[in-house]
Amino acid sequence: MNRKVVSQLARDGTNLYIASVVLLAIGLGVLCEVRYGYPDDWWAVGALALLGASTWWLPATSSDGRVHFTADNVVILAAIPIVGPLGSGLVSLIMAAATRRRIPLRRRLFNMAAVVSTTMLSAIAYGLAGGTFAAASLVGPRELIWHVGAPIVIADLALLLANAFIVAGVIRLSAGIPLRLQVLDMLASSGLTQFAYGIIAFLVVIMWLPGQMGAVAILVALAPLAGARWALLQYGEERDARERALGALVTAIETRAPVLEGHSGRVSAMAGLMAQELGLGPKEVADVRTAGLLHDLGRVVVAPGRQGADDVASAALRGAAMLQGLPFLAGASAVMEEVARASSPDATGSVAANIIRAADEYDLMLHSDEGIGPLAAISRVRARRLSTPDTDRVLEVLTRVVRLHDGAADGVAATS
Incomplete structure (x- = not known):
């Protein structure tokens, strides 16, 4: 088949896929509004969105060029029990819209729809796993673990899987990389860190609601993560230096x-x-x-x-x-x-x-x-x-x- 025709088909397929993800986000929003209603605390929605958006302005870090540590997932997971499924979707939408990265409109639209879809899918999984949206009324560690902690871990897994499949789908259509390879690669590179996000989010919820710390809980929980990001940034710079050294060796080979x-x-x-x-x-x-x-x-x-x-x-x-x-x-x-x-x-x-x-x-x-x-x-x-x-x-x-x-x-x- 002519290369131009193949390229056009890939673009058309990618555009159709992006449109379907946008429709998925809208459909999930309607479903969450019907089943769970609007958030009770709009101030908390705004505070979480503001704090979550600020995480996009932190430098991206990676321990090996593949595993990325980001604070926004902590905010998204914590938002589920604090402001409910629809509220968490709104939080993730504002966060994605506020990203500092300059990217084409089509890609930005896909990113926004994807993060909203994955957030509300994980919120639905939280509810199906027995998670409560009234954590402030829980008393004792046992109730918190069974009705907040364990469901957040389930929501964390759902978030990871949904993101892997949605992103792998668009890469498959645009670049031709097999879906299975992309999914396995993302799960292998993000699985352990994603689990850590769920644990931190659980601590945020405990401090925010039963602990009555409010938005301060996010700052307290993210402080150690910010320190880890700084350390990883230093490691990332060292890794970049190694990559430049490898590039110099390749140049020597090609010169020879x-x-x-x-x-x-x-x-x-x-x-x-x-x-x-x-x-x-x-x-x-x-x-x-x-x-x-x-x-x-x-x-x-x-x-x-x-x-x-x-x-x-x-x-x-x-x-x-x-x-x-x-x-x-x-x-x-x-x-x-x-x-x-x-x-x-x-x-x-x-x-x-x-x-x-x-x-x-x-x-x-x-x-x-x-x-x-x-x-x-x-x-x-x-x-x-x-x-x-x-x-x-x-x-x-x-x-x-x-x-x-x-x-x-x-x-x-x-x-x-």
Whole structure:
């Protein structure tokens, strides 16, 4: 199919999906108004919205580039028992509308509709789990845990799942990334932190209602989180410095071998997608991505007397040796050593090594002077390999990823 036609279909599908999420938000708002009514305390709605909106102005932080710690989820979850389902939806709407980020109108509309929908879905889950909207009348820790704490944990889980599926849906239509991969990736990167938000929200509700602290409860509960964000910001800056160092290594590789320009990035992207498809854990996927990015590092230094005659295995071993002593690259170094041991066509190896080898060979063939297409390149990779269950499984995943991403993501696959 013509690339322009495919692009237009993707845009139309994305627009239709955004419209459906907007309608979902409106429908849930009507449902919550009919079933639960309007908020009793509009002052609390305004206070929560103001405090929640202020969290958008804090710097975004991440411990590893994937796991993000944000305070707005705490406000959203705490708002459910304090101002009810419709009130929490209004709080989340104001928060999303007040974001400082400059984004296109279509994306902003989707973000607002998505956050409102996920908030009210989690509020409905809270009510279905036995949560009370009159927590101020509860007496004793047992009642608070059973009628506020446990339901907030259920609402927290519902919020996580609803957000994962709604966001993964729009990414699937706009970028072609499989829904399952996106959902699993978001759940893996946000699950534990999301659970922590539920616990903090429970403490906010206790201080706000039975403790009669009001809006001050948010400030008290978020103070430790703000400290954690600051610490993570420092770590994030250190991580960015490491990323710049990796970029410098890739530049050195491409300067040494200009024919490989862009090759490292493409192999890293393809290898990461394959690792996700094979169900590897987040740490293993990260190591595979980094190993794919640096798999040609050994080419920067040529062994004495081996100019023009160096082999893949020795280059891979040198690359792995160059990374030794760098703890944050220890996993990638181990993968590169495995690639070196499995460099011959009839060798087996770990799943990670097979992924790097397959992605490397595929990209080199795809971007060779012969101008062959993706499926032909995969056939040639398959012909070079000894057929084993492990290698066949990796090549099947390579084929699946190429077909899913052909024309959908830069550098992942080219058209035939």
